[in-house]
Amino acid sequence: MAARANGRAGAAGGGRTVSGRPRASLSPERIVEACLELLDTEGAEALTFRRIGAHLGADPTALYRHFRNKDELLLAVADKLLEESLDGYDPSDDWRETLRGLCVRAHQVYLAHPQVAVLTTVRITRRPAEMRAIDMFLGALAEAGFPPEQAVLHYRALVDFMLAWSCMDATYASLDVQTRTKDESAWSGVYAAVPADTHPHLAAAAPHLASVEEEANFRFALDLMLEAIAARADRVAR
Structure with missing residues (x-):
């Protein structure tokens, strides 16, 4: 016994x-x-x-x-990443900064755990951290002036953009170093040598292609999204 x-x-x-x-x-x-x-x-x-x-x-x-099973555990792990992104975060008085902060923090956490991000960015956790994040996003969009039916559409567009970008960056970060080095060197090598007579616009932009930094590019794209949402919010307010 x-x-x-x-x-x-x-x-x-x-x-x-x-x-x-x-x-x-x-x-x-x-x-x-x-x-x-x-x-x-x-x-x-x-x-x-x-x-x-x-x-x-x-x-x-x-x-x-x-x-109960592996999938339930994976969803709990996915919610853990969202919990990390929200840890210590308080919404801003400016709804744009709230949306920016939520997206940037989530993107950073996903990149800190790329192997996990590849598996979880496409999932819906149905757990506390995700619900808290959704409420913050929708609260910021309500402050922008969107009624619930429009806030939901803007929430999905913005968050799906962030998740897709995060998954792409995480997938790239999961590649071996040699593969990443070859891809990154292509901008200053292969593309810099493209002849102007066959690809005039690419040749003109080639010197700048290698200067694009991934995190800065994500934030640039995020600002484009936020500017579009702000323009729509202005129209709703009229």
Whole structure:
């Protein structure tokens, strides 16, 4: 009976490890953190209960007490990234700055966890951090003067833009260094050598192509979106 009791404690994440050290109890938060660590270092292949359990020093079956399946765990990880982006953030008095801040912070968090972003930017978490973020976005758009039916459309356009850009940047960041170096050098190499008689506009712009910095380009595109939303808000106010 004692052996079985110890086995059950181990399966739940308590008891002691093989080394004899106390094993910390599992919790949804601890499992999500472990999953995030594994995805950051090993990629999508690490997203298995067996691998996560081994990382935590727990029986994989213990994870099912907190998450029914791998997809439910992935959604919790996705919400964890949104929680990170909102940590310590307060909306601005200027609705444009609120929208800009939310987008920039989310984009930065996704780039800090590119392997995770590739898997999660297309998902809807249905969890607290996502709901809080949506409420902030819609609140800012309401301050801009949009009624709910229009606020929703502008919210989706802006956030889908941010998520798509973040996924693109995260996918690129997930490439090996050699591949990224070849792609980046193309702007100052192959494209700089394009003849003006066949590609006049490309040849004229070629010296500037290599100077575009990715984060600055994201913020430039974001400003274009915000300027368009502001122009529409002005029309609604008239």
